[in-house]
Amino acid sequence: MANNKNKKGLGRGIDAIFSNFEDQEPQTDSVSEVQLDQIRPNPYQPRRTFNEDALNDLANSIKESGVFQPIIVRESVNGYEIIAGERRYRASKMAGKATIPAIVRTFDDEAMMEVAVLENLQREDLSPIEEARAYDTLIKKLNITQAEVSKRLGKSRPYIANYLRLLSLPESVKRLVDAGDLSMAQARSLLSLKRKSQIVPMARKTVSEGLTVRQLEKLIARANANGQEPTKGSRKSAKSPYVRASENQLGDRFGTKVNIEQTKKGTGKIEIDFESEADLNRVLALLDVNLD
Secondary structure: OOOHHHHOOOOOOHHHHHHHHHHHOOOOOOEEEEEHHHEEOOOOOOOOOOOHHHHHHHHHHHHHHOOOOOEEEEEEOOEEEEEEOHHHHHHHHHOOOOEEEEEEOOOOHHHHHHHHHHHHHHHOOOOHHHHHHHHHHHHHHHOOOHHHHHHHHOOOHHHHHHHHHHHHOOHHHHHHHHOOOOOHHHHHHHOOOOOHHHHHHHHHHHHHHOOOHHHHHHHHHHHHHHOOOOEOOEOOOOOOHHHHHHHHHHHHHHOOOEEEEEOOOOOEEEEEOOOOHHHHHHHHHHOOOOOO
């Protein structure tokens, strides 16, 4: 699952969104009991799965003591939609409650999406794939760039780009990441395989044999070396740990795959992958290259 350390330091929190919106339109914070059967989950909720054990614990607590923190909802055509607090809503249903304390607020779709993403990033552990989908939803639904997402959420552009790259993994591998069988670091390593047909079998091998990230990287390095054509009749030598480390650091910096080729004479080349014209412009901006 995603590391909690990566969740900290968000530049724009939920309270900031609430307060920014309230500057435009006064809100009331009165709490009322709302029928659970009139409430629907947030349609922009990035979380696909909820930990059943944790929900059961919360449901038992609610049975004994009730819901201390009201959920936040907005009115919709058929009742209400949850802005924040879906775990409390689900646990209350499990506890057999008929109503739940709620604060009704006026939010547009854009604010709904931002709050759903921020609530999960700050308060719960999304899987890396769920986090990637959350960023992708903001980009597509709000028609904004990776740079704008990073600014809104207080994350670096390479950080956002690295998560978005996970969405290019095969679906079966994404499910392994969602289940916590593969870590973020292992999933990113798999993306460096030159022969994409090897990703699924390599992922399964990693899980079945309990490979560490370092062990997986060694396997991938060998697979990539074996998959390359010899240059001018001589076998290409394996890359040194220094070159591999440099590739990883540059990959983190640019949020994409970086390949370094070095000859025995010390010369060589650096290749930086990009997936679209917009992605190329992002990399050029990081290099401080202005083509205007």
